[in-house]
Amino acid sequence: MKKAILFVSVLLVLTSCKSVKHYNEQITNLHSVNDLRSDVDKLYRQFQKHHPRLYQYTSKEVLDVKFDSLKKSITQPINSKDFYKKLAPVVRYIRQGHISVGSANKRYTKKENKELKKKPFEFYDLAFDYLQNKLWVKNTKGKDSSMIGWEVVKIEDDSISTLIKSYKKNFSSDGYNTTLYDKFVGKYFSNFYFKDKGFKDSLQMSFKNKDSIFTKTFKRLLKEENKKKEDATKSVEKPIKLTKAEKKASRLASKQKRKYNRRHGYIAETKNYTRNFHFMEADSTVAYMNIRSFTNGKYKTFYKDSFKELNDAKTKYLILDLRDNGGGRISEIDYLYSYLTHTNYKFLEDSEVNSRTPFLTAAMSNTTPNGLKVLACILSPIIIVQNLLKTKKKDGKLYYSFKYIKIRKPKPNHFTGDMYVLINGNSFSASSLISTHLKATKRAVFVGEETGGAYNGTVAGIYKIYELPNSKLKIRMGLMHVDTPYKQTPDGYGVKPDVVVTPSLEDLILKKDTELQWILNDIKEKRE
Numbered sequence: 113m114k115k116a117i118l119f120v121s122v123l124l125v126l127t128s129c130k131s132v133k134h135y136n137e138q139i140t141n142l143h144s145v146n147d148l149r150s151d152v153d154k155l156y157r158q159f160q161k162h163h164p165r166l167y168q169y170t171s172k173e174v175l176d177v178k179f180d181s182l183k184k185s186i187t188q189p190i191n192s193k194d195f196y197k198k199l200a201p202v203v204r205y206i207r208q209g210h211i212s213v214g215s216a217n218k219r220y221t222k223k224e225n226k227e228l229k230k231k232p233f234e235f236y237d238l239a240f241d242y243l244q245n246k247l248w249v250k251n252t253k254g255k256d257s258s259m260i261g262w263e264v265v266k267i268e269d270d271s272i273s274t275l276i277k278s279y280k281k282n283f284s285s286d287g288y289n290t291t292l293y294d295k296f297v298g299k300y301f302s303n304f305y306f307k308d309k310g311f312k313d314s315l316q317m318s319f320k321n322k323d324s325i326f327t328k329t330f331k332r333l334l335k336e337e338n339k340k341k342e343d344a345t346k347s348v349e350k351p352i353k354l355t356k357a358e359k360k361a362s363r364l365a366s367k368q369k370r371k372y373n374r375r376h377g378y379i380a381e382t383k384n385y386t387r388n389f390h391f392m393e394a395d396s397t398v399a400y401m402n403i404r405s406f407t408n409g410k411y412k413t414f415y416k417d418s419f420k421e422l423n424d425a426k427t428k429y430l431i432l433d434l435r436d437n438g439g440g441r442i443s444e445i446d447y448l449y450s451y452l453t454h455t456n457y458k459f460l461e462d463s464e465v466n467s468r469t470p471f472l473t474a475a476m477s478n479t480t481p482n483g484l485k486v487l488a489c490i491l492s493p494i495i496i497v498q499n500l501l502k503t504k505k506k507d508g509k510l511y512y513s514f515k516y517i518k519i520r521k522p523k524p525n526h527f528t529g530d531m532y533v534l535i536n537g538n539s540f541s542a543s544s545l546i547s548t549h550l551k552a553t554k555r556a557v558f559v560g561e562e563t564g565g566a567y568n569g570t571v572a573g574i575y576k577i578y579e580l581p582n583s584k585l586k587i588r589m590g591l592m593h594v595d596t597p598y599k600q601t602p603d604g605y606g607v608k609p610d611v612v613v614t615p616s617l618e619d620l621i622l623k624k625d626t627e628l629q630w631i632l633n634d635i636k637e638k639r640e
Contacts, residue, residue, distance in 0.1 A: 139216040142189035147582035164464040169207035192216030192583040200282035209286040214586035215307035234330040242298030261621030266318040279304040287604025291537030292564025377409030396425035402433040406440030423525040433534040439541025462511035464593040469499040479577045531556035539563040547607040552598035563606035569595025
């Protein structure tokens, strides 16, 4: 038995290595003109077959011309990376923010990835913000904080303006919104650069600080080297031997910490929490809740405890910070909203789809692992019946009904005081949906800038990830149009703030939160 397990393990490793090698050959080889044009046709057919709002913001006539022009522009063999640079800007014209085109980057075996993890890249310690048409260092993950506020002028031989202009062509907001572009390209600049340039052992970057321009080289360093750098500034302490009672207390503290982390959604990479809550003043009059996303962690316990605190403290003002919140679970935003509304509500409308079995469509994509496909086939009778019961035809279109279309009641401890909501261009998807509810019902004062996600809903819900057969690029598309009962005209714009406040470069350098400060000043005036 042991020999059989060993044989299967070795076989899987060899197969994995072979598949990685084969994939890398496929994306680096030159693809024929016919093969690439075939990929374009197949992708467009996928969009037409599965995307329920393909022509919501750009007409069929215009998109037909765009995809046809793309095919005509391919006149000689090119590799997958060059094809990505042609394809992504065309897909962008669909103007649906949840559609994304994956780039063609080299893959690594498990052994290679293990080695790479031992050598983290210093470049990825930098967090950026794109402000006033320039790229700035926003944070350094606790490393060299003196770099905060430096302008990035050039990376290797590429000017930042050239890189940013190129990267903005490869993604889209929902509809005609423009605030997402600067925020998104700044926040994810490192990701865009990796997609563009691939793996790097070192990078030479040029910075401008006041009137000085200088260069700095970022390298991959062994974790041991990083540890030595950190330890050099620390004094060595001898380990303390604990008693049995102290060990027990330590285990209990660790358990409580794990519970706290799950409730608040701990993000190990950045050492931050997804959900944050505290009172701004000693008398608990003003509370601040920052939600970075609606994804990880046990959100119900967090919201239940937080709103109990608000209720017990008789808090008058709540500030909900949704800046840079890219979205997440519908279940979470519905649960949160039940603590914010005063009245019964219907959270979603029926979701438009292109198939009576959308979940099976997502599961049987050509990127789904064979094991999961087998499982989906086994469960298909249940999935099909469930999907058919949930879908209905209305006015010639198909709709899927989530449970959130039913009338729901506010939670017993729902907040009854005044509310402010902070939003910006990176407030997207689920954070835009809950913002729509709060804006439409005049429940809160919105401060900041227009959300990147559309007021009238978005195509998301569940996703199909399709791999182009020749270039091997992967395209993700939503399969459901998810929207609230509220609509605005014209279509294609986000939730707009009641008070427009945008941070300046000085605010960035001084880490001054201008938007939050405006709210605190407004509350102070009201109280006075």
